[in-house]
Amino acid sequence: MEYQFRAIEKKWQTIWQEKKAYKVSNESTKPKAYVLDMFPYPSGAGLHVGHPLGYIASDIYSRYKRLKGFNVLHPMGYDAFGLPAEQYAIEHGVHPTKSTYDNINNFRKQLDNIGFCFDWDREVKTCDASYYKWTQWIFLQLFNSYFDKQQSKARPIDILETAFEKQGNANHICPADASLSFTANDWKAYSEKEKQTILMQYRLAFCGYGEVNWCAALGTVLANDEVINGFSERGGHPVEKKKLRQWYLRITEYADRLLSGLDTIQFSEAMKEMQSNWIGRSEGAEIDFAIQGHAGSLKVYTTRPDTIFGVDFMVVAPEHTLIESITPNTHKAAVAEYIGYVKSRSERERISEKKITGCFTGAYVTNPFNNALIPVWISEYVLAGYGTGAIMAVPCGDDRDFKFAQHFNIPITNIIGAAFNGEEANPTKEGILSNSDFLNGMVQKKAIAIVTQKLEAMGIGKSKINYRMRDAAFSRQRYWGEPFPIKWKDGIAYPLAEKELPLLLPTVDNYSPGPEGEGPLANIASWKAEHYETNTMPGFAGSSWYFLRYMDTANDTEFCSRKASDYWGQVDLYIGGTEHAVGHLLYSRMWTKVLFDLGHIGFDEPFKKLLNQGMIQGSSRFVYRIRGTQKFVSSGLKHAHEVDALHVDVNIVDGVELDTAAFTKWKPDYAKAEFILEDGKYICGVEVEKMSKSKFNTVNPDDLVEKYGADTFRMYEMFLGPVEQSKPWDTKGIEGVHRFLKKCWRLFFDEIKGKVWVDEAPTAAELKVLHKAIKKIEEDTERYSFNTAVSSFMICVNELADLNCHKKEILSPLVILLTPYAPHFAEELWQVLGMKGLVVDAAYPVFDAQYVMETAKEYPISINGKLRANILIALDASEDEVRAIVLDNEVVKKWVEDKPIKKLIFVKGKMVNIVI
RNA sequence: GCCUUGGUGGUGGAACUGGUAGACACGCAGGACUUAAAAUCCUGUGGGCCGCAACGCCCGUGCGGGUUCGAUUCCCGCCUGAGGCACCA
Incomplete structure (x- = not known):
């Protein structure tokens, strides 16, 4: 009997559905675990192989926790409002409701194919009125709060x-x-x-x-x-x-709590860093500079009031409201022209522009301490939305100010003596101040508070905490x-x-x-x-609180009952991409804090642990058409011609070799294509880029599930590499995982003999293989290292096959171990072994160290850090014994010769290094 | 430009806390079984050197330095890929 994955997977998907195997109750005596995926936007292109990566990881973890005795909430839904559906409606006249629900149905079919353990009774769609009623309700809480x-x-x-x-x-x-x-x-x-x-x-x-x-x-x-x-x-x-x-x-208003909250949750350091950089808390001062010949003053924000005597010019944002009134007529034309230029620039372009641009307004302010005249410039790199929209520029201490001064030939005042070399700015706070009147001789960082106090006393400044983040x-x-x-x-x-x-x-x-x-x-x-507001809410509204709705989906009197949110609490594991680092993840944290403050929920951080899945990139293939012809030249020969590179569907390319017959059928345009081959083959160009329909580099999971089965697909996605790492998709290796499942199957069945599993007592060697696997796979699953878990399965099955082991006592725990990774496969074999109930309800096998005890180790022996020999030594040998054994070894003797041994490093259970 | 992150064989990757680099696979090469194919199984596979072979030697984790008995791992500088930068999701 061979491994008929299609029949097995259909059979168990039906049984799970009939038995409501994945229905989750809010009432349970078991400990809870909440495992959540970032829900998808249901795009018209459907699911590609990149989407399920995180879903498979969370599915494995959910099933694992369930086997470990937890009541696991693992829901799915759709982030269904958004621009693409609207764009599609504008272009094709199809109502977004229709296209969105069509897409959702398609997503659902594709998801079901892979055998996830979602509790679909808890599905949410943000565009459903029953859902967005509560999004509106939360908006009212925000509106009605301060x-x-x-x-x-x-x-x-x-x-x-x-x-x-x-x-x-x-x-x-x-x-x-x-x-x-x-x-x-x-x-x-x-x-x-x-x-x-x-x-x-x-x-x-x-x-x-x-x-x-x-x-x-x-x-x-x-x-x-x-x-x-x-x-x-x-x-x-x-x-x-x-x-x-x-x-x-x-x-x-929540900036500080969003910062301090990071200490209470398990996000990667990189993610925390990104969030705190985004929030961008800085301590500094606001200073008013009197404007020459003008009643008003120019307010700047600076983190470095200590450098006040080094201010050589001011830079204000081109949008600044004062510009109009401070610019003298002589400079109005130039200023207007510059503002016109900036108006056409996006904020991104403005801050990433390497070229220095700016314009002198003709106006001056005075330094409050020495009345020096300071010219006022405008430049695009100062943004109206940050601080006061104006900065004081200190070229000797700030790199951007230095470059600006150099570019426009503005004289530079040095206030830090030798710490400034005239070639580049030095942003140190440790410099000794000079040219700074009452601050002379003082270390810069000490001067910060002194200047601020003085400004406060003069009534023209005050200390201020600023955030880069905007509302x-x-x-x-x-x-x-x-x-x-x-x-x-x-x-x-x-x-x-x-x-x-x-x-x-x-x-x-x-x-x-x-x-x-x-x-x-x-x-x-x-x-x-009716005078209703004509704007609508942005995409992140619905996604800022959906994790709460899953806890109590059917509730039509509350967004989520306090009882439900008290039971499920924080999301224990949240899986999604880093692209949401500063958007969704900050907004949902804020909403959670507001709902907590108002007493609607009992926790103020939504996600206890965040795991960032990497992006699966597409590996695009290109053909090269000789310009103006229908001739396509193979990649290696393209340089002899003037060619256009065109994307070709990766599904008609085997590795890099184009299926030329399929190509001529692919698009009518190419029906008459001729090919210039190399070594009888047409070789395509390769590039790694984002997976997208328009690049013809998408791979549909349905095709792979059809060909190899969902269990192979699941394990292969995990086997590709660490979940957190981005990597290009390559279907080639999937055969190896499929072979593994077939090999595993043969521990139970033989093609000719049929059933081969037996009810005999296992040997010590067999138990060792099993318990090694239990330990490794449990540890790997706990630390989300799913790729190494898959390879441990392979090692385990290879070793059992080598031992000719077909014993139920070994195979049934193995089947449980496999359940999170290959659920259909495991369920079938569980039944085959005659075990009771569903394997998804089984208990995880318990590792027993006695089966894997080792008494000796093959120690690597290095001499001066270079590996020279391996010697088998008892693990309980003392350092002196080890030393004696090692120095008596022929190979070691040969290398040591008669040189004195300076040092012998022995790390028990690891290695020996001899230094001569 | 700024923030974050990655770079290991032909390929995906492993090495968890500084301790045998290349586990496990893919691919490739050779072989077994077969009328043939598929499937399956066996052997080899980082580069180079000496050699009939075995044993062995040198180099090797993007590049250049450093710390250390020992560095893929820690530190400094550089090159380069990816994600984000506020109305794509």
């Missing part, structure tokens, strides 16, 4: 209103405008609109104005990615910065997203009542943008008539 700085937590906004009525805002500094100040009487005298405008500046979800990349021709806002050199990627239309009304989340833009001028539960009346935003939720996304005939940068919803007369 961040109390004293308690460092979110609190209901009516507490703040009560406080305002009693004491004004004296104890509640306004996060949006620290200078805002009013008394209780002021507050009482304010109109409703004035009150609401003030409250808006405290809310965690608030409305304001922000700059976006605006493309007038497309009538839409673009991502930085979609803007190339000031023109839209699609269509090549000009793009400009434009101020639009936007919703925001006040995530900056999160939370509205999109799009259709396919959650409507905001907000009505506008007389310029005031009113939240809908909870019982009015969900506010359903209306059907439209036209997905194109509304007038004046409004979303498509503005095109609907009935929507406008």
